[in-house]
Amino acid sequence: MTDPSTTSYLRSILDAIPSLIFIVNKDTRISDANRAAKRFLGEGAQAHLRRLCGQVLHCIHAREEPGCGRTPFCPDCVVRQCIVAAFAGKHSVRQMAKLQVEEKGRVDEVQYMVTTAAFQFAGEEHVLLVLEDVTELAELRRIIPICCSCHRARDDAQFWQDVETYLRNHTGIEFSHGLCPECVKKLYPDYAPKPSE
Numbered sequence: 001m002t003d004p005s006t007t008s009y010l011r012s013i014l015d016a017i018p019s020l021i022f023i024v025n026k027d028t029r030i031s032d033a034n035r036a037a038k039r040f041l042g043e044g045a046q047a048h049l050r051r052l053c054g055q056v057l058h059c060i061h062a063r064e065e066p067g068c069g070r071t072p073f074c075p076d077c078v079v080r081q082c083i084v085a086a087f088a089g090k091h092s093v094r095q096m097a098k099l100q101v102e103e104k105g106r107v108d109e110v111q112y113m114v115t116t117a118a119f120q121f122a123g124e125e126h127v128l129l130v131l132e133d134v135t136e137l138a139e140l141r142r143i144i145p146i147c148c149s150c151h152r153a154r155d156d157a158q159f160w161q162d163v164e165t166y167l168r169n170h171t172g173i174e175f176s177h178g179l180c181p182e183c184v185k186k187l188y189p190d191y192a193p194k195p196s197e
Contacts, residue, residue, distance in 0.1 A: 020131040024083055028053040028069060031126065053079060053129070058101040079114055079129070086116035086127040094132070111138040136170060 014021060015035035023032040029050050033041070041056065052069060054062030057079070062068035074080055078097035085092055094113040101110055115130040145154040146163070153166040167173045185192040 017130075020133070022053070022056070022129040022131075024053060024127045024129050026087060026125060028080065028083055030056050037131075053083065057099060057131075058103050060100045060102050060107060063102070079112070079131075082114045082116040083127050083129060086118040087125060089118065091118075092116045096134075110135045 017034055018036050020037040020040055021034040022030045022037055025031050029052055031049060033049070052062060052067070054068035054074075054077070059068065059077075061071045061073040061077075064071045068074070069080065077099075078095055079099070082092035082095055082097075093115050095115075097112045097114045099110050099112065100107055102108075111134050113132040113134055115132075117128045119126055119128060144166070146152070147154075147160065151163060152160040153163050154160050155166060155169075161169070164175050168175070179187070181192070
């Protein structure tokens with residue numbers, strides 16, 4: 001029997017991890033989740049437990065007939081592949097997965113780094129499923145449409161913003177300003193350093 005203080009200690013560690021962590025059984029049903037994952041699930045997080053992984057992650061294919069794990073898209077699902085591999089004794093570490101998810105009537109593509117590892121507890125096999133949301137980073141890796149004249153960037157909603165605003169809104173990057181040596185020469189020639197003779 002597990003000591004309650006050890007269980008509490010381990011639960012505290014699990015809940016302190018900021019990534020989404022799910023405990024999954026062989027049927028790919030979620031049996032437990034850490035605090036970050038429960039926040040991700042929103043209101044009624046406990047109600048999501050025991051549901052299939054695709055349902056919990058709001059995968060658009062999980063809503064199709066015949067359901068999560070049995071649609072034509074499921075064999076190619078990286079999350080599912082990593083879970084199955086973990087039950088077969090192979091750890092998956094930071095595998096990229098793209099999912100189309102539907103929330104509040106809107107379909108979006110999210111990208112996760114998926115890590116899985118199998119473990120046994122109370123005589124049952126489980127998989128620890130860790131999902132790191134890298135959607136914003138992946139968006140930055142794609143080509144950003146930029147005006148060749150004013151250099152404003154176009155976002156997905158077709159709005160044109162200056163590059164600083166675009167990056168701040170999509171990454172949280174803050175900028176400081178200065179002048180490069182070429183612009184100092186062009187804009188403030190009297191203050192530009194003189195080449196040594």
